[in-house]
Amino acid sequence: MTNPNQQGYTPYHNNFLKEVEQNVEDGTWVKMCMQCGVCAGSCPLGNAWEHTPQKIFMMIRAGKREEVLKSDSMWMCTSCYNCIARCPRKLPITHIMHGLAHYAHRLGLAPKGQPTREIAKLFWKNLVKTGRANELKFSLAMYFKDGFKQGIKNALGMQKVGIGLIKAKRLNPMEIFGGHKCKDKSGFQKMIAKAQEIENSKKTHIA
Amino acid sequence: MTAIIATNQTILVVGGGISGMTAALEAAECGKQVILVERNSSLGGRTALLYRYFPKMCHPTCGLEINLRRLKANRNLRILTQTEVTSVTGQRGDYTVSLKISPRYVNSNCTACGECAKVVKKEIPNPYEYNLSRTRAAYLPHAMAYPQHYVLDPSIIGTPDADNAKAACKYNAIDLDMQVETIELKVGAVVWATGWKPYEAAKIQPYGYDRFDNVITSLEFERYADPHGPTGGKLLRPSDGKEAKNIAFIQCAGSRDQNHLHHCSRICCMASLKQTQYVREAYGEQGKSTVYYIDIRSIDRLEDFYRKVQQDSTVNFVKSKVAQIKLDEKTGDLILHGVDTEGYHRYATQHDLVVLAVGMEPESNGIKLPADLITDSSGFIEGSADLGQIAAGAASSPLDVNRATQSATAAALRAIQVVYKTSAIEEAR
Numbered sequence: 026m027t028n029p030n031q032q033g034y035t036p037y038h039n040n041f042l043k044e045v046e047q048n049v050e051d052g053t054w055v056k057m058c059m060q061c062g063v064c065a066g067s068c069p070l071g072n073a074w075e076h077t078p079q080k081i082f083m084m085i086r087a088g089k090r091e092e093v094l095k096s097d098s099m100w101m102c103t104s105c106y107n108c109i110a111r112c113p114r115k116l117p118i119t120h121i122m123h124g125l126a127h128y129a130h131r132l133g134l135a136p137k138g139q140p141t142r143e144i145a146k147l148f149w150k151n152l153v154k155t156g157r158a159n160e161l162k163f164s165l166a167m168y169f170k171d172g173f174k175q176g177i178k179n180a181l182g183m184q185k186v187g188i189g190l191i192k193a194k195r196l197n198p199m200e201i202f203g204g205h206k207c208k209d210k211s212g213f214q215k216m217i218a219k220a221q222e223i224e225n226s227k228k229t230h231i232a
Numbered sequence: 233m234t235a236i237i238a239t240n241q242t243i244l245v246v247g248g249g250i251s252g253m254t255a256a257l258e259a260a261e262c263g264k265q266v267i268l269v270e271r272n273s274s275l276g277g278r279t280a281l282l283y284r285y286f287p288k289m290c291h292p293t294c295g296l297e298i299n300l301r302r303l304k305a306n307r308n309l310r311i312l313t314q315t316e317v318t319s320v321t322g323q324r325g326d327y328t329v330s331l332k333i334s335p336r337y338v339n340s341n342c343t344a345c346g347e348c349a350k351v352v353k354k355e356i357p358n359p360y361e362y363n364l365s366r367t368r369a370a371y372l373p374h375a376m377a378y379p380q381h382y383v384l385d386p387s388i389i390g391t392p393d394a395d396n397a398k399a400a401c402k403y404n405a406i407d408l409d410m411q412v413e414t415i416e417l418k419v420g421a422v423v424w425a426t427g428w429k430p431y432e433a434a435k436i437q438p439y440g441y442d443r444f445d446n447v448i449t450s451l452e453f454e455r456y457a458d459p460h461g462p463t464g465g466k467l468l469r470p471s472d473g474k475e476a477k478n479i480a481f482i483q484c485a486g487s488r489d490q491n492h493l494h495h496c497s498r499i500c501c502m503a504s505l506k507q508t509q510y511v512r513e514a515y516g517e518q519g520k521s522t523v524y525y526i527d528i529r530s531i532d533r534l535e536d537f538y539r540k541v542q543q544d545s546t547v548n549f550v551k552s553k554v555a556q557i558k559l560d561e562k563t564g565d566l567i568l569h570g571v572d573t574e575g576y577h578r579y580a581t582q583h584d585l586v587v588l589a590v591g592m593e594p595e596s597n598g599i600k601l602p603a604d605l606i607t608d609s610s611g612f613i614e615g616s617a618d619l620g621q622i623a624a625g626a627a628s629s630p631l632d633v634n635r636a637t638q639s640a641t642a643a644a645l646r647a648i649q650v651v652y653k654t655s656a657i658e659e660a661r
């Protein structure tokens with residue numbers, strides 16, 4: 026960085042847009058946004074977001090790496106697809122939001138304790154164990170994620186629903202002992218491991 | 233009459249709006265034989281339905297009057313109204329054109345005295361007011377109509393209304409036996425000046441044009457502002473006839489949108505800026521206009537007009553594409569929801585009336601054009617590959633009146649070149 030020309034250029038050199046394009050699913054669409062704001066206005070959870078989608082796109086272009094990746098905004102997306110339906114440039118906004126959230130998670134920059142992220146983590150852990158979602162274990166994990174005391178409180182609060190589900194045969198209490206599995210569990214886990222390996226090799230982390 | 237002038241050196245102009253009239257006049261005044269055909273019963277097209285022009289805020293009737301004078305004085309020009317082109321065959325310098333002439337039921341004896349309209353009882357939605365008002369089924373299209381002849385709506389033919397109209401006419405101008413006529417012409421060049429139509433606003437679902445009375449299009453707003461229009465020039469909103477003083481203008485309604493028209497319609501920004509001045513004209517400081525926009529596209533010298541409107545204290549600009557319009561049931565007002573991208577503020581703003589600045593679509597969309605005509609991805613006509621057919625005005629691209637007439641003049645010159653070369657070839661034989 027001794028070259029004065031380079032020094033002058035650096036503040037304007039936007040690596041973050043390129044980083045997003047290379048590493049985030051559908052990230053190449055970010056530059057297509059024309060900042061009309063229809064996505065922000067159409068979002069049913071819009072007022073819960075710190076940064077609306079078109080603002081996030083502008084922040085990416087402005088190189089605000091930390092602010093974007095540490096934000097909990099894209100974790101607020103509920104995939105209602107209103108924004109995609111209305112976007113005049115047909116940006117896959119929902120997918121970009123999930124892509125950004127995923128990328129921030131992989132880098133370890135995503136906000137700690139963000140509920141959507143915690144649920145996603147618990148669900149993934151639950152799923153990869155046997156290849157089948159164990160709903161009972163998943164619910165319990167959810168109840169107890171904020172400590173034992175809160176867990177008991179949560180569980181008692183949901184008691185009626187749980188008993189109702191068991192009576193209606195929608196929830197099997199025996200699932201607590203391991204639960205049902207897919208046919209080839211070790212094959213499934215090998216497949217997941219391989220997919221992880223491919224993904225890790227494909228996506229390089231540039232800072 | 234047409235047989236005498238229909239030769240390979242004749243120019244056919246399709247469409248009698250401002251572009252078609254201009255192209256026809258420029259060619260005819262250069263001494264070429266021109267046939268101008270118009271589908272409606274009067275020349276003038278959409279221009280005649282505007283209240284004022286930007287940026288000078290002058291009235292379209294002025295330019296129309298000049299053109300009509302030129303038209304009446306020219307012997308080289310033949311005008312056929314209520315006429316549609318059904319086919320064009322042949323090639324550059326040698327086209328055969330089929331025309332279908334629909335009956336007007338009124339001949340050229342008509343003096344526009346209006347006696348027939350007094351006795352006809354049936355009323356129809358007025359096509360020259362975008363159906364905003366009703367008119368008697370015997371009517372003069374509009375004050376500047378050319379030819380200045382009444383029209384009988386086909387729906388009254390065979391009813392007592394038609395017989396009464398005939399009986400009331402002192403000039404023997406009503407001919408109830410008129411039939412559809414088909415004629416064939418020889419022409420050397422064809423100018424397509426078929427113009428544009430507004431994008432169908434109801435297709436923009438979140439804006440509720442088909443659900444909310446007080447959401448109107450920019451073209452309907454022109455009619456409300458016009459003293460000859462359905463409200464006598466008062467800006468009354470459709471639901472309850474209340475004076476609309478707090479008006480929202482929504483830009484890019486159907487334009488620049490992959491879900492609707494892909495192109496920028498170019499004129500809508502200037503049209504809305506112009507219309508904010510109608511609000512000021514009507515109410516002075518009491519009126520309020522809010523323009524919701526993505527970016528204002530006032531090109532080259534028109535930017536001066538934008539600067540002027542920016543200075544106007546009654547006009548607000550909100551940089552945002554409105555996401556959704558909701559109805560306030562009690563008042564009939566509309567609440568606009570969205571996010572202002574300057575500062576990212578969420579808003580829910582109430583307005584008396586919403587004007588959608590609808591995009592321009594080629595009028596020829598949905599009409600079968602001759603196979604050798606080339607159109608672009610939006611349907612605008614580029615012309616034929618052999619250059620014997622030329623597009624003019626808004627048929628070729630979204631253009632304002634000023635640029636449409638420039639385009640039409642250029643098209644006339646190209647048509648003249650085509651027939652000039654044709655005559656040179658014929659002489660060499």
